[in-house]
Amino acid sequence: MKPTATYGLMAEFDTPGEIVKAARLATEAGYKRVDAYTPFPIEELAEALEFHHNGVPLVVLVGGILGCLSGYLMQWWIATVSYPVNVGGRPYHSWPSFIVVTFEMTILFAVLAAVFGMLALNGLPQPYHPVFNVPRFAFATKDRFFLIIFARDAKYDVVKTRVFLESLNPHSVSEVPS
Amino acid sequence: MDDRTPITDRRAPVIEPGHTFATVTDKISSIVLTRPTSNGWIVGFGVAFLLTMGLLYAIGYLFVRGVGIWGINIPIGWGFAIVNFVWWIGIGHAGTLISAILLLLRQSWRNSINRFAEAMTLFAVACAGMFPLLHLGRPWLFYWLFPYPNTMNYWPNFRSPLVWDVFAVSTYATTSLLFWFVGLIPDLATLRDRSDNRWLKMTYGILAMGWRGSARHWARYETAYLLLAGLATPLVLSVHTVVSFDFAIGIAPGWHTTIFPPYFVAGAIYSGFAMVLMLAIPIRKFYGLEDFITERHLQNSAKVMLATGLIVAYGYGIEAFMGWYSGNRYDSFLLWNRLHGPYSFFYYLLLTCNIFVPQVLWIKKLRSSPAWLFLISGVILVGMWLERFIIVVVSLQRDFLTSSWGMYYPTMWDWMTFVGTIGFFLACMFLFLRLLPSISIFEMRTLLPEAEVKAE
Numbered sequence: 001m002k003p004t005a006t007y008g009l010m011a012e013f014d015t016p017g018e019i020v021k022a023a024r025l026a027t028e029a030g031y032k033r034v035d036a037y038t039p040f041p042i043e044e045l046a047e048a049l050e051f052h053h054n055g056v057p058l059v060v061l062v063g064g065i066l067g068c069l070s071g072y073l074m075q076w077w078i079a080t081v082s083y084p085v086n087v088g089g090r091p092y093h094s095w096p097s098f099i100v101v102t103f104e105m106t107i108l109f110a111v112l113a114a115v116f117g118m119l120a121l122n123g124l125p126q127p128y129h130p131v132f133n134v135p136r137f138a139f140a141t142k143d144r145f146f147l148i149i150f151a152r153d154a155k156y157d158v159v160k161t162r163v164f165l166e167s168l169n170p171h172s173v174s175e176v177p178s
Numbered sequence: 179m180d181d182r183t184p185i186t187d188r189r190a191p192v193i194e195p196g197h198t199f200a201t202v203t204d205k206i207s208s209i210v211l212t213r214p215t216s217n218g219w220i221v222g223f224g225v226a227f228l229l230t231m232g233l234l235y236a237i238g239y240l241f242v243r244g245v246g247i248w249g250i251n252i253p254i255g256w257g258f259a260i261v262n263f264v265w266w267i268g269i270g271h272a273g274t275l276i277s278a279i280l281l282l283l284r285q286s287w288r289n290s291i292n293r294f295a296e297a298m299t300l301f302a303v304a305c306a307g308m309f310p311l312l313h314l315g316r317p318w319l320f321y322w323l324f325p326y327p328n329t330m331n332y333w334p335n336f337r338s339p340l341v342w343d344v345f346a347v348s349t350y351a352t353t354s355l356l357f358w359f360v361g362l363i364p365d366l367a368t369l370r371d372r373s374d375n376r377w378l379k380m381t382y383g384i385l386a387m388g389w390r391g392s393a394r395h396w397a398r399y400e401t402a403y404l405l406l407a408g409l410a411t412p413l414v415l416s417v418h419t420v421v422s423f424d425f426a427i428g429i430a431p432g433w434h435t436t437i438f439p440p441y442f443v444a445g446a447i448y449s450g451f452a453m454v455l456m457l458a459i460p461i462r463k464f465y466g467l468e469d470f471i472t473e474r475h476l477q478n479s480a481k482v483m484l485a486t487g488l489i490v491a492y493g494y495g496i497e498a499f500m501g502w503y504s505g506n507r508y509d510s511f512l513l514w515n516r517l518h519g520p521y522s523f524f525y526y527l528l529l530t531c532n533i534f535v536p537q538v539l540w541i542k543k544l545r546s547s548p549a550w551l552f553l554i555s556g557v558i559l560v561g562m563w564l565e566r567f568i569i570v571v572v573s574l575q576r577d578f579l580t581s582s583w584g585m586y587y588p589t590m591w592d593w594m595t596f597v598g599t600i601g602f603f604l605a606c607m608f609l610f611l612r613l614l615p616s617i618s619i620f621e622m623r624t625l626l627p628e629a630e631v632k633a634e
Contacts, residue, residue, distance in 0.1 A: 017632045023393070036393040039199060039368070040623040044631045046397040054394070056401040060409075074325060075336045083333040090337075100342040100420055107413045108349040111406060115356045118402035122395045125387035132390070138371040140391050141364070143199035143623075 007130035007178035008033075008150040009161050010137070011170035016042050019145035022168040023048040026149060029164060033153035037131065037146040055121050056114065063113025064106050071105025072098055130178045148176065192287040193625050194469035202470075202622045206615050207372050209465055215612065218464060223608040229601020236594040237312060245315055247591045254574045254586040259313035261566040262596050264421055265449065266306035266603075267347065268442075268562065270354070271414055272450020273299025277357060278410035281403075287478060289621040290470040294461065294610070295454050296358040301606040302453070303351045305599040310343070312595070339423040346420040353413055357406050360399075363389050364620040418446045425569065431508040432516075432573040435500065441493030448486040448532075449562035451479050452555035457607065459548045459555075461616065470617055473546050480545040483536060483558065490565075491533045508578055520585065521572050524564050531561025 013019045019036055026034045027050055036045050046052075075098040079085075084092045119125070131137050131148065140146050147170075149161050165173045193202075240247060250257035273295040280288040311320045323344045325334050334341045366386035373379050389395070422442035425433040455476065462471040501513030516525045535557045544550045576583045610616065623629055 016629060020631050037391045038393065038396065039203075039391060040364075040620045040629065041396040041400045042393070042629075042631060043397075043400075045393045049393055051394050051397055054398040054401055056398050057405065060402075060405050078325060078333040079336060083331070085335060087335075087337065094337055097337040100339075100416070100423070101336055101345045103416060104342075104345040104349040104413075104420075107409050107416075108352060110409050111349075111353045111356060114402045114405050114409070115360055118360075118398050119387070121398050122392075124389065124395075127388055129388060129390060137390075141368040141371045141389075142203045 005178065006151045006158070007133075007176040008148045008153075008156075009158075009165055009173060010131065010134055010146055010148045010176050011165040011168060011173045012136055012139075013145040013147065013168075013170055016045075016145060018169075019147060020044045020048050022147045022170070025168060026147060026164075030155050031149050031153050031161075033150035033156070035148050035150070037137070037140040037148070039141055039143060039145075056118050059117030059121070060110050060114045063117070064110035066113075067109025068102055068106040070109070071102040074105075075101055130176050133177050134174050136172070136174065144171075151178075191472060192290065192474055193622065194472065197469065197626060198628065199623050199626065202626065203368060203372070203619055205467075206470075206617050206619045206622070207369055209611070210369060210613060210615060211373050211378070216464070219608060219612060223605060226601045226604035226608055229598055230605050232594050233598020233602055236591050236598055237308075239591065240312060240595075241317070245313065247589060248595075249586055249588040249592055251584060251586070253577060253582050253584045254571055256313075256570045256574060257586060258588050258592040258596055259309040260424075261563065261570050262599065263306050263309035263313075264442075264566045264570075265563045266302045266309070266599065267350075267421060268418060268446030268449045268566075269453045269559075270299040270302035270306065270350075270450065271418060271443070271446035272454050273297070273302070274350075274354060274357075274410050274414040275447055275450065276454070277361070278407040278414065281407045282411060286625060287474055289625055290467075290472075290617050291454065291458060291475055291479075292621070293358075293361065293618045294457060294607075294616045296354065296361065297607065297610045297614075297616075298450075298453060298457060299354045300351075300358055301603045301610075303347070303354060304606070305603050307347060307351060308599065309595075310347075339420065339427045342420050343424055346417045350413060350417045353406075353410055357410055360403060360406065361618060361621075362614065363387065364391065364399075365615045365618060367391070368619055369615065415443055418443045425573075430573045430577055431506075431512040432497070432501075432569065435497065437493055437496045437500075441490065441496075444486045444489035444493065445562060445565060448483060448490055449559055451483045451486070452558040452562070455479050455483075455551050455555040456559065459552045461611065463548070465611075465616075467617065470622065476548060476551055477545055480539050480551055483555075484539045487532065487536045487539075487558070494529070494533070511576070512573065515576055516568065516572055519572065519576065521568065521575070525568055525572070528561055528564040528568055531557045532565060535561075 011022065013022060016038070019038060020042065023034065023036050023045055027048065034049060036049060038045060076093060079094070079098075080092040131146075136144070137146065147165070147168075149156060149165065155161075162173060197205075248257060248259070250259070273292075276288050276295040277292040277299075280292075311317050314320060323334060323341065334344075336342075363386060366382050367389035370379055370382040370386050373382060419439040419442065422438035426435060426438040428434060458471055458475065458479075462468050498513055501509045504510070516522065536554060538550075539545050539554065544554075571586050575586060
């Protein structure tokens with residue numbers, strides 16, 4: 001199969017208000033494969049793209065539970081099974097002493113899950129991405145807002161999609177080569 | 179009310195009016211990308227670098243000769259190493275407080291100081307982490323502290339607070355590093371897109387990992403960042419609590435007390451904010467960042483210092499009260515020894531630095547003067563160092579048996595190591611200011627009025 005020559009069509013906007021409106025209109029027009037790029041997080045934008053649930057909280061919860069269990073079980077196993085040390089006749093399974101390390105391990109695993117889970121779900125690190133082929137895209141990390149409709153969208157059509165994007169009154173529309 | 183309102187209220191603004199996304203971006207990234215390295219930076223870094231070399235020399239000599247080159251002895255086995263460890267790790271706490279707790283409390287003024295406060299945390303924890311390792315006697319075997327399967331069939335003793343400390347501090351260091359790095363990713367992408375130099379573009383590009391600011395990425399990013407803040411908040415409180423357990427679980431007079439955890443945490447934040455101010459005041463002046471680090475930030479930090487300082491004062495009061503009220507002769511002797519013993523001068527100096535002098539922060543005029551704040555912060559840092567000195571040395575110096583009493587005198591190597599870590603800390607800060615955006619650019623953008631999505 002020959003790869004599509006175009007990755008998508010990208011429209012550039014000046015303000016956060018415009019990009020949110022454009023994203024909402026694009027989803028309302030029936031486009032499914034749409035994304036927006038902004039220099040800072042805009043909560044309303046994810047809503048406009050109908051992206052309501054991300055997997056990060058679940059990943060962090062699983063990480064925290066794993067950390068908690070492995071922390072406690074490790075200490076229990078070491079103190080009672082592998083290396084029991086009699087300190088003044090105190091019980092081997094002295095659970096109050098194990099709370100601190102269990103807590104720290106919970107936090108450690110949850111933090112690692114949050115950071116690496118977020119990166120993995122975002123598909124980062126990603127050395128190459130076609131959107132960087134648009135020269136103006138360098139401003140997406142400064143003060144410009146971009147909306148892209150991907151060519152793999154079922155409703156995508158070179159002419160009609162461009163006309164649609166033009167109707168949103170953008171700063172400019174450019175083709176993203178893949 | 180959302181978190182952008184403070185801009186319009188009557189208090190001093192968190193960001194001076196007239197800025198746009200572009201000016202904020204350019205102003206902060208120019209420090210890294212376009213401005214030439216100033217002579218002040220070269221001199222400052224040079225001095226810090228020399229001190230770091232002194233540190234390496236002191237450590238090298240320590241490796242050759244052992245901990246006998248320090249002033250520690252029996253009964254005072256802890257000495258400077260533990261004093262400096264607690265001092266540095268306490269300083270680190272303000273960074274996490276600013277970046278995590280103030281984020282959860284929606285204190286958006288934190289956005290312009292959180293980045294370098296987090297960097298401060300990272301470098302302070304690096305300095306702190308050195309001391310217990312150097313104090314081990316055989317520092318090259320430090321990995322014995324971690325539970326790993328080994329041929330000796332040996333495991334750490336998890337009933338020991340010193341092992342808890344290993345877990346607390348290493349978790350804290352990892353979390354601080356990741357939190358700081360996650361915060362940097364979008365700004366690294368900004369630097370990648372702004373720099374003209376190919377080599378810089380590649381370096382920042384690799385570090386930014388291909389960040390492109392997609393709305394879905396931002397949504398996950400914000401969730402992860404918020405959760406990290408939620409995890410870092412109990413963590414930071416636990417770290418100094420565990421540090422205080424190193425003392426409180428022991429039985430030495432003056433250590434075995436339940437006030438230690440909250441009083442240590444308050445002291446940590448107290449000294450940390452003092453360090454934040456000592457860094458922020460010169461940084462905003464030399465890099466012309468008064469628009470972003472405004473009088474409001476200085477005032478708020480001063481108020482935090484005032485509040486935590488009073489908690490610390492309460493801690494001293496309770497210590498003294500319990501020394502008398504417990505009726506325990508060793509505890510009451512400890513109080514007497516602090517007030518009249520051989521180190522009493524330092525105890526009075528500690529009370530002056532930590533309790534009396536900072537009360538001038540009640541005066542609004544002094545609280546809003548950068549020069550005064552810088553000075554008072556310095557006094558507080560000295561005071562907090564003395565607090566740890568008193569706790570470590572005076573308790574060990576004269577414990578239960580007169581036959582085991584002793585005195586502690588730091589040697590030149592103690593001082594060289596301590597001053598060396600200050601140099602190392604400053605050298606790291608200088609490099610950070612030169613190579614990375616010292617203020618979070620993307621979070622500053624969200625503070626601007628134009629960042630608001632207006633309803634149609």
